Amino acid sequence: MMELKPITFLIGLVFGATLSLGGASSHRMIINALRLKDLRLMKIIMTALAVGVLGVSLVDAAGMAHLKIKPLYLLGVAFGGVLFGIGFALAGYCPGTCIVATAERKKDAVFTLLGGVLGATTFGLLYPIIEPVFIKPINFGEVRVPDLLGVPPLAVAVLLAAVLLTAAWLLPDRINERKETTATQSQTKAA
Amino acid sequence: MRAWLQARDPEEPIIPWWLAGTIIGLLLTISLTFAGHHLGAASEYEYTGGRILSLFSEAEKLPRWQGKLGVWWETILLLGVFVGAALAAWLTRKPSLEIPTLWREHFGADRWKRYAVAFLGGFIMLFGARLAGGCTSGHMISGISQLALSSFVFAITIFVTGILVAKWLYDWRTA
Numbered sequence: 566m567m568e569l570k571p572i573t574f575l576i577g578l579v580f581g582a583t584l585s586l587g588g589a590s591s592h593r594m595i596i597n598a599l600r601l602k603d604l605r606l607m608k609i610i611m612t613a614l615a616v617g618v619l620g621v622s623l624v625d626a627a628g629m630a631h632l633k634i635k636p637l638y639l640l641g642v643a644f645g646g647v648l649f650g651i652g653f654a655l656a657g658y659c660p661g662t663c664i665v666a667t668a669e670r671k672k673d674a675v676f677t678l679l680g681g682v683l684g685a686t687t688f689g690l691l692y693p694i695i696e697p698v699f700i701k702p703i704n705f706g707e708v709r710v711p712d713l714l715g716v717p718p719l720a721v722a723v724l725l726a727a728v729l730l731t732a733a734w735l736l737p738d739r740i741n742e743r744k745e746t747t748a749t750q751s752q753t754k755a756a
Numbered sequence: 757m758r759a760w761l762q763a764r765d766p767e768e769p770i771i772p773w774w775l776a777g778t779i780i781g782l783l784l785t786i787s788l789t790f791a792g793h794h795l796g797a798a799s800e801y802e803y804t805g806g807r808i809l810s811l812f813s814e815a816e817k818l819p820r821w822q823g824k825l826g827v828w829w830e831t832i833l834l835l836g837v838f839v840g841a842a843l844a845a846w847l848t849r850k851p852s853l854e855i856p857t858l859w860r861e862h863f864g865a866d867r868w869k870r871y872a873v874a875f876l877g878g879f880i881m882l883f884g885a886r887l888a889g890g891c892t893s894g895h896m897i898s899g900i901s902q903l904a905l906s907s908f909v910f911a912i913t914i915f916v917t918g919i920l921v922a923k924w925l926y927d928w929r930t931a
Binding site: 574575576578579580581582583585586590591592593594596597599600601605606608609610611612613614615617618619620621622625629630632633635637638639641642643644645646647648650651652653654655656657658659661662664665666667668670671672673676677678679680682684685686687689690692699705708709710711718721722733738 | 791
């Protein structure tokens with residue numbers, strides 16, 4: 566187990582505050598992102614990925630990054646992703662943002678947190694049964710896209726960042742979203 | 757100043773998307789450079805459960821959890837996330853929320869109905885996250901930034917499924 570550093574707490578502090586201020590812990594913003602009606606969350610993710618991939622690739626090119634590549638075991642990653650997507654749409658929070666939402670006193674997020682602990686723990690207990698079926702077969706190991714294409718990581722990073730930033734810049738914030746809540750609020754004010 | 761003091765919509769952002777995204781991307785870069793780890797949340801859920809179980813069983817001796825139930829970087833990171841979010845919410849006077857507004861508009865004001873679905877969603881989501889090996893930040897954002905093929909597969913499956921289920925729940929089912 567690696568040494569604990571104070572900077573980890575500081576990174577968490579800024580991460581939590583940013584997710585809260587950016588609206589990433591908002592059920593409405595998450596669900597409307599998945600309904601493709603409010604794209605602001607997608608744009609946060611696109612910008613984070615563009616800045617992240619550029620930053621990480623530059624630091625790595627300088628030999629200073631501690632990369633940790635997740636292995637690709639196709640069955641587990643894809644089936645886990647499907648389950649994650651179902652839970653994501655039901656909860657309207659993700660594992661990190663439900664901690665943020667709990668800190669903001671959004672009461673339903675506490676239940677996602679509790680359900681999450683139970684779900685993750687159940688997985689841990691069932692791991693000996695799951696591993697031979699989902700993790701061991703069709704396991705390609707720690708594959709990176711640049712290795713697959715045979716090009717330098719920095720080239721892939723620049724291209725990906727350019728595509729993501731252009732998309733985030735060009736996409737509208739909202740698509741045909743009827744301002745249901747805003748309308749209700751103004752009615753309440755008028756009454 | 758008056759706008760600042762007025763009740764805020766707890767479900768609307770305060771800073772623009774490009775600023776939030778840039779900060780998150782920089783944090784990940786700083787984290788992988790100086791702290792030696794990425795950003796993530798999902799494993800801590802499993803180890804929290806393991807810690808609770810080890811209070812009244814010998815769960816810490818399971819091969820999967822052996823030597824992993826102590827305080828580690830993700831515990832400290834998430835403690836920071838919680839404190840940072842609480843501080844931001846307090847400083848910006850973000851009000852608390854009983855039920856999300858969009859849920860109320862589509863499924864009514866029954867709190868326990870919402871809490872039950874939030875719990876079920878959390879269960880399925882974290883089971884899936886552990887199976888896939890990470891979550892939105894730990895797998896998708898941290899992984900794609902490192903150009904891991906696995907994380908591209910994960911991102912595509914969570915969004916395709918998430919979009920279909922959200923459309924069904926909020927658009928097609930009620931239409």
